[in-house]
Amino acid sequence: xxxxxxxxxxxxLLRVAGPRPRGRxxxxxxxxxxxxxxxxxxxxxxxxxxxxxxxxxxxAVGGNIQNLGSGELARYLDGAKAAHAGWIRLDIxxxxxxxxxxxxxxxxxxxxxxxxxxxxxxxxxxxxxxxPPWARPDGTSAMxxxxxxxxxxxxxxxxxxxxxxxxxxxxxxxxEPNIDRFWAPRPDPARYTQxxxxxxxxxxxxxxxxxxxxxxxSPYGSYKQGDxxxxxxxxxxxxxxxxxxRGSFDALGWHxxxxxxxxxxxxxxxxxxxxxxxxxxxxxxxARGDGSKRIWATxxxxxxGSAAGNVSEATQARLVRDTYAxxxxxxxxxxxxxxxxxxxxxxxxxxxxxxxVVHFDYSPKPSYRAYQAAxxx
Numbered sequence: 001x002x003x004x005x006x007x008x009x010x011x012x013l014l015r016v017a018g019p020r021p022r023g024r025x026x027x028x029x030x031x032x033x034x035x036x037x038x039x040x041x042x043x044x045x046x047x048x049x050x051x052x053x054x055x056x057x058x059x060a061v062g063g064n065i066q067n068l069g070s071g072e073l074a075r076y077l078d079g080a081k082a083a084h085a086g087w088i089r090l091d092i093x094x095x096x097x098x099x100x101x102x103x104x105x106x107x108x109x110x111x112x113x114x115x116x117x118x119x120x121x122x123x124x125x126x127x128x129x130x131x132p133p134w135a136r137p138d139g140t141s142a143m144x145x146x147x148x149x150x151x152x153x154x155x156x157x158x159x160x161x162x163x164x165x166x167x168x169x170x171x172x173x174x175x176e177p178n179i180d181r182f183w184a185p186r187p188d189p190a191r192y193t194q195x196x197x198x199x200x201x202x203x204x205x206x207x208x209x210x211x212x213x214x215x216x217x218s219p220y221g222s223y224k225q226g227d228x229x230x231x232x233x234x235x236x237x238x239x240x241x242x243x244x245x246r247g248s249f250d251a252l253g254w255h256x257x258x259x260x261x262x263x264x265x266x267x268x269x270x271x272x273x274x275x276x277x278x279x280x281x282x283x284x285x286x287a288r289g290d291g292s293k294r295i296w297a298t299x300x301x302x303x304x305g306s307a308a309g310n311v312s313e314a315t316q317a318r319l320v321r322d323t324y325a326x327x328x329x330x331x332x333x334x335x336x337x338x339x340x341x342x343x344x345x346x347x348x349x350x351x352x353x354x355x356x357v358v359h360f361d362y363s364p365k366p367s368y369r370a371y372q373a374a375x376x377x
Contacts, residue, residue, distance in 0.1 A: 053121050054375040056328065058087030058337035060299045062344075065090065066109035073116060079358060080341050081120040083368060084375035088117045088124055089172070089298055089337045092163070094155050095130040095142040102134060102151070107162060118167040125213065125298065125337070126163060127172040128156050128199065144184045145195060153198035160206040169207060172253055172298055173199045174215035178236035180229035182218070187231045189239030193248070196240070200248040214245070216253035216298040219270035223279065234273055237281060241288045251334050252290075254281060255299045260311045262302075262319050263326060275330070282332060294334035297327065301339040304365065305347075305354035317366035320357070324374045338371065 059080050068076060080088065090113060097106055117124050130142040135151045137144065146152050160171065176182040177192040192215070200212050217233035226232050231239075233254065256271040265272045274295055275282040285291055300323060302316045311319065320338060327333040338357060345353030346360040353360070357368040 052084055052376075053081065053086040053123075054084045055086040055123075056335050057083075057085050057324065057371070057375040058089055058125065058335050059083075059085050059341040060089040060337040060339040061342075062340050063091045063093060064344075066093075066113050070112075073113065075362060076342060077116050077120055077122075079362065079368075081122060083341075083357075083372040085122055085341075085371075086375075087335050087337060088122050090114070090117070090124050090126055091130075091175075092126045092128050092159050093130050094128060094135075094152070095132045098132045098135075098155060101132075102154075105158065111162075111166070114163055114166050114168060123170065124163070124168045125170045125172055125296075125335075126159065126168050127175055127298075128152075128159055129172075129174050129215075141184055143180075143182050145188075145191060149191075149195050149198055152195055153202040156199045156202040157206055160203050160210065164207040164210065169209060170211045170213065171199075171203050172213040172215060173249070176218035176255065177215045178231040178233055179218045179220060186228055187236060189231070189236050190243045193240050193243040193245045196245055197248045211250045212248070213251045213253045213296050213298060214240070214249040216255045216296075217270075218255055219257055222268040223273075223277065225268065233270060234277070234279055234281065234284065237284050238279075241284065246288055246290060249293075251294045251296045252281060252285065253298045254295050256297050257299070257301050257339075259302045259319075260309050260315070262315075263322055275332070291332075294332055296334040297336035299337055299339045301355050302367075303351050303354045304367075305351060306349055307351040307354075310351055310354065313365045313367065316357075317370040320367045321370040321374055324371075338367075 065073065065076065092110055097110065098104060100106070114124055131144055131146045135146040135148070137147055156171070173196050174182070174192065178187045180186050183192065196214060203210050203212050217236055219233070220226065220230045221232050223232055223234045226235060237252070254270070254274060256274055258269045258271045261269065263271055265276055267277055273280055281295060285293060302319045303310045304313050304316050324336065327336050340355045342358050342362070343354055343356035343360040347353050356365070357371055358364050
């Protein structure tokens with residue numbers, strides 16, 4: 001495992017909790033304000049399911065996959081399948097699907113992706129997230145929770161009714177609610193827990209066997225660190241339990257990204273905070289009677305490129321391999337999702353464009369081969 005480089009902890013926190021979500025946040029906002037979509041037909045008739053997909057391995061694909069043309073979507077998912085991924089974490093974006101109002105649904109592009117994923121023998125973890133303009137206060141972004149939380153539950157019910165017959169039986173409730181970039185204007189564990197409770201009941205009312213994952217918590221500092229816009233995930237988890245979350249999720253969502261430091265212990269590391277710190281996510285769960293629940297790493301990442309804090313392609317490959325090897329040793333670890341499969345661009349100076357295990361032109365990085373080899377075991 002790589003050793004932690006000595007440096008100022010505050011600077012490390014900026015790298016761990018700061019730049020990563022920005023591009024995805026901007027993309028989600030942009031997608032929500034688009035006024036029209038043309039349906040994209042994806043032909044999956046020649047792609048038969050296989051038994052080679054590893055159920056512990058997944059890719060978190062971000063919020064743009066539904067906008068790919070049929071050829072590129074097939075290329076994308078064929079590559080994920082060839083890597084033996086068992087899961088694709090896909091945004092089911094409420095803000096896009098119901099952008100025209102509470103009685104309007106535009107599922108087409110999301111349907112295409114779901115069908116294409118399941119036809120390739122992979123499973124979908126559907127993230128239900130982001131609020132349409134009609135359901136949030138005027139002047140706010142899609143990252144603001146709905147004014148009436150029941151509106152989210154109503155949409156969750158509709159989403160499960162649509163996608164359970166297509167083979168989707170796992171749902172993640174929101175994304176990174178412990179930071180303001182995804183829960184504006186500030187994290188509110190009590191209100192998030194209310195949302196989680198309503199969503200859990202909604203999902204189970206349609207698909208009793210479905211698995212509900214709580215929204216993956218973002219890295220942010222050590223247990224005692226935080227400010228008005230950010231809560232350390234351990235503190236946030238404690239507050240979730242204090243507000244009655246225990247019976248309203250089947251697995252805990254967690255984002256253990258810690259680039260460029262990897263798996264070395266640090267009190268502020270989201271990786272270490274899963275089980276090695278005091279308290280840890282595991283100790284908090286055990287103390288509240290949830291020791292049997294697993295932690296799903298629904299997003300972890302090691303961006304390449306030349307930006308400060310990024311890693312070399314060789315290091316990315318080693319860290320992907322070591323992360324899965326470590327998780328495989330822990331009985332409490334559920335599926336883990338690399339963010340992401342494909343680079344969003346070719347600018348090596350831009351962190352947001354370099355999270356993939358394949359380049360923008362789809363040529364594989366060493367991490368793709370490392371992932372593929374690990375998942376084939």
